Amino acid sequence: MALGITILLVVLTIAGSVLYGSRNRGLGGVTEWAVGGRRMGTLIFWFLNAGEIYTTFAVLGISGYAWAYGAPAYLAFLSVSLTAAVGYWLTPHIWQAGKKGGFITQADFFAHHYQARWLGVIVGLAGIAALIVYVQIQITALALVLRLSVDADISNAASAIAAAALMLLFVMSAGLRSAAFAAAVKDILMVVIVVALCVTVASHVGASSIGDIFIRVQDAYPGIGSLPGRDADSGLSTVWMMTAGINVALGTYVFPHMFQLTYSASDTWAVRRNAVFQPLYSLSYFFIILLGFGALLAGTMPPGGDPNAVLLSFVADRYPAWAIGLFAGTACLLALVPGSVLLLTAGSIFARNVVRPVVPDLSDRSELLISRASMVGCAAVAVYLTIGANQSLVDIGLSAYASIGMLAPGVFLAFLWRKTNAFAVLGGIATGYAVLLLPAASAVLVWFPEWEKGLVAMAGNAVVVLVLSPLFNALQRKSNVQAPA
Known part of the structure; x- marks a missing residue:
């Protein structure tokens, strides 16, 4: 039953996304495919933007961090709120520049603003490198869901390849609009499921209430609720928390895919409203961290002690098959949607900012074909990085933010x-x-x-x-x- 519900949920969402995206397939070639024709209104832009923040990094990664370390998982609250404050100022500038210059990618902006095509090439390659690390997060998580849902004996390599293939199949079907539809579906599903799990989690771990879970976990693991958490030697101190939060906030909208998503908005009001209401998503982290603590109280031990698998293992151990299927299916979408957008962005950059400078008379059709072909290469590199890796999703994410942070001074100073x-x-x-x-x-x-x-x-x-x-x-x-x- 669990496997059937998982497959049905993913297939229906992909089918709906393809149908939604195909309505505009002939309306603009690369522009329609890569930035949705620059017509995303407030609501759809909200879901698309949140879909790139509210990913497996947020749900599986943060719950696993809470299980493994405790208080350092509170980084999620800090980073989302600071990111929204930065985005309120930065994203309207990005949108205006993109609208005026007709930009498709972040590297377009660098090349035009600094009047240096060579800088666009370098920034494009740096952006692709950071995106591949972020794709690794989504492939790691999707492969994990596949292994736990389909067959526990499936190899890491096979599950990673299958995850990458599913992402490629999805993103090549209709582009950014398809991802926007799927983002709305998976966001609504995940909020509902996470809250529903939290309503019942106390009864599954022997606690009397949600508040009792925090009391019990604090009694069982003294210091877990304050930094540095369970592991006093982890280095996850208050200084780390502050600097990591600032680094994430400054880097989030510097990611090439966030640039590209900002270009897709219909006007500056859409991006400003998104920044105003985006911190509401941080409220969901209370429930995600609560589930991590609940898994700790329940004695959940994921395969190989992998913190990324804690929440999946906890749900699989304590909840009925239909709930497992809904959660696993939604977790698939949490990885599939952002991973697809990341690959789409990497492909757009490679074709437009790496190949086109060498072949200036490249047609739009050829650019689109090269973009799609390059996505396969990016996915292959991400799979290679995934195989044999054992980092938590949060640690991989912070590595991606460290990498993309190298472009942040060039972005902020361009407007300052x-x-x-x-x-x-x-x-x-x-x-x-x-x-x-x-x-x-x-x-x-x-x-x-x-x-x-x-x-x-x-x-x-x-x-x-x-x-x-x-x-x-x-x-x-x-x-x-x-x-x-």
Whole structure:
């Protein structure tokens, strides 16, 4: 019964999404497929935008973090609220720039604003790299659902490949509008299911009420409700919480897919209303964390001790088959929808900002075909990263935010300081990646104990951009003066 309900829910949602998206299939080629024709109204934009925030990272990842660590899972409350505040200011600027310039991708914006096509290529490649890490989150989660729902003996590789294939099949069917419809379905389903689970969770773990669950888990694991949580040596301190929250808030709307989603809005009111009401989603984290604590009280032990599988295992152990099927099906959609949008964005960037500069006379049809073909390559890399990985979804997510944070100074300064120079932005990106990736950078990180590594790299990046911009501007002015008439 559980498997049947899971399959039925996913198939019906995909079918409805394809039908919804196909109504506009012939209305604009790449523009329609990649940014929904720039006609997304407030309601559909709300679901589409929330669909990229309210993912398996939020549900399976945060519940697993609560189970494994406790209070560090409260990062979800902090990051969503701060992200909305940043988005209220930033997204209207992104939308206006996209509307005026007719941009499809984030790299279009960089290339045009900084008058440097080469910077668009570099930013495009950096964005694709960050997106692939984020796709890894969704493939990891979807593969996990497939293994637990279909056959516990299925290999990690086979389940990851199947998950990627399902995402590709979905996104190639009709584009962004299909994802918008599916996002609305899965958001409504997940909120209803999570709340329903929480209403009954106390009776399944031997507690008298929701409040009693918090009391019991605190008694059983002293310190779990305050930082650093269950593991005193985890480094997940108050400093980590603050810096990680800031890093996520500054990086969320810098992700290429969030840029692309912002372009899809019909007007600035749609994006501003979204930022105003988006913090309401953070209320759902109370129930998600509660379920993580409930699984801890129930003694749930997922296969291999994988925290990503805690909530799935808890539901499978304690609830009837129909509830398991609904939850597993909705969890599939939680991974399928955002994963599809991420692949769509990566494909758009590759075709438009990596291939087109080399082949400038590329037709729209050829661009669309290259975009779709490149999605297969991105999915294959994400599958490779997924196989053998054992990180929690939250840790993988923070790695993605650290990576995309290298583009944040170039985005924010584009709207704050007209004198920002393209070569300085490149220098900042190189500096930030050096802090993240080079072993020698550990000497710098020692000065910032327990800080989120991504925020340290982003700060170093920004300092370099601010210092180098006046120098490069002066050199360019001198070069222009000395150039022969």
